[in-house]
Amino acid sequence: MLFLSDLDGTLMNSNGTITEEDVNSIYQWTQKHSFGFVTGRDHAFCMELASKYQLSCEYMITDNGANAYYKDQNVYSSLIDLDDGIQMCKEILKYNLDLFYTDEVGNRYYPVSSYGKERLHSFEKKQPSLGRFSNIDILEYLNSRDLGLAKLSMYVENDLDLLLNQFRDLFKNYEVMATSKDYIEITKKGTNKWEAFCHLPVEDAIFIGDGENDLCILKNLKNTYVMDHAPESLKVYGVCIKSVAQAIDIESRKENV
Template sequence: MMKIKRDLMMIDIDGTFVFNSSEVAKKDLEAFNEAKDHCSMAIATGRSVKEIEFIEQENNITLDYKIGFNGALIVDTHGEIIYDRPIIHETLVELIDYLAEQQIIFDSLDGKTRFGNFAHEAQNQLLGLEYLYLEDPYSMAKSKKIYKVNLRPDSFESANKITSELKERFPSLSIFQVGKKRIEISAANTSKGLSLIKIAPSDGETIAIGDSENDISMFKEAKTSYCMEHAPEYVRAYANYTVPRFHDAIDHFLQRKEQKVT
C-alpha cells in the first residue's frame, strides 16, 4: 500500500542541496532519500528546470515538483507545466538596453541554454546546461523568451548600487541580490514563496531549506524553515533553524517528526 505523503519539502540547490554548486554530497543524497519517504519533494532554484532534471538523472532521484527561475516555471513529476511566466518582452527589451548602456556583465536563461557576455569559468557548475559566450549578447537576449537574467557586478558595493537602481527603475520585476557579486532578475509575481503557495498541500506541513536572499520568501511561507549557517545574517534571521549542512536539516526534521508520533 502506497504511503500518503501529506508534507511538502522545498529545497534550494546551490549552497544547500548541491553544497559546492557542482555535485551532491553522499550524506546529503542519503538524507534526501530519507526525507522522500515522508514528504513530497520539490527543488526550487534560480537555475533552469533543465538543470534540475540533470540533478535528478545524475543522482537517480525523482522529484514531485521542479521549480526553476525562482518560481517563473513550475513543472510536476509528469512534466506537466503548472506555472509559466517569462519576462514580458517589452520589459525585457528595456532591461537589456539598460544593461548595454551601463555595460553590466550578464547572462540569460531561456530554459534550454544559458548565454551572455559573462565568461563562465566553472563548467562543472553548469549542471548539464550549454553555455554560450557572446561579446555582444544584446540582440539575442531581446529575441528570445527569457525567464531569468543574471547580472555579474564586479564588487559587492557595485551589486548593492545596481540592485537599488533596478528596483527603482523596474518595480514590476522580481530582483534578488544573491551572494556578493550576482543579481537575479525574473518576471513579476515570481518567487519561491509564491511557488510554495501554489503547490502546498491543504493539510500537511511545509518545509523550506535554503541559504540565499531568494529563499527568504519560501522561509516566510513555510511552516518550518532551515537556513545554512554560511548564509548572511539577514537571511538566517527569517528561518526557524540554522544548520551547517542539508543533511543536518533533514536529521532535525525527522527527529521532530518522530517526537510528534511518540
C-alpha cells in the same frame, strides 16, 4: 510530507556538487515522502542535477519563482514581457556587465556581438558551473523568441549594492534582486518563491534555505530550517543547521517519537 530545499549554498556547494551525506538522506526521505528543489536555477539545470544524483524530485520551483513544476509539468509561470526584456538587456549592456539568459532547455545566451568571443570564454572559465554558452548573441536570440522571459541574469564582480540600487530605480516595474554575493537577477513584478509555491498541488512543506530570496518562503511556512552561514536576518525564521542531512534527520526523528 514534502521537503523542499534551496540549491546554491544549501544543498549544493560552490562547485555544483552535493555531499554524499545529503544524497543518502534524501534517498531515505523519499522512501516515504516527497522532495523538491526551490532555486534561482533554471529547470534544465535542476533536471540534470536530479538525474546526476538519481534524486526523486516531484516538485521544483525554479528561476526564483518564475516557474513551478509538478511531476515535470509546468503548473505556473510568471514571465517578463519579451519586448520589455529586450529593452532591459540594451540598458544593462551600457553597464558593461556579464549579462545572460537561459532558455527552457538550458541553452545560455551572452552578448557575444557586443563583448566578443574572448570575453565569453573568459566568463565561462570564471563560472564553470554554468556550462558552455551558445555562440548566438543574446539579443539575436531574444528577437527570435515568441515567449516571455523567466529572468535575466548578471554576474557582478564589483559594486553589487550600488548597481542593485541603480537597477531598482531603472526597472521599477520589475523585481530586481541580489541572488548571491556576485549575481543580480531580474524577474516579473510579484515573482518570488512563495508565490510559485502557492501554485503547487500541496498545502504545506518543510523548507530549508540560506539566502535573501528565500525569505518570502521562510516567513510563510511553519516548519523551516536555515543554514548556519546565512545572514543573521534570516536565522530568526528557522532552525539553524549545518546541512540538509541534519534537517532531514531532525524531521525523521520527529516521526519516530
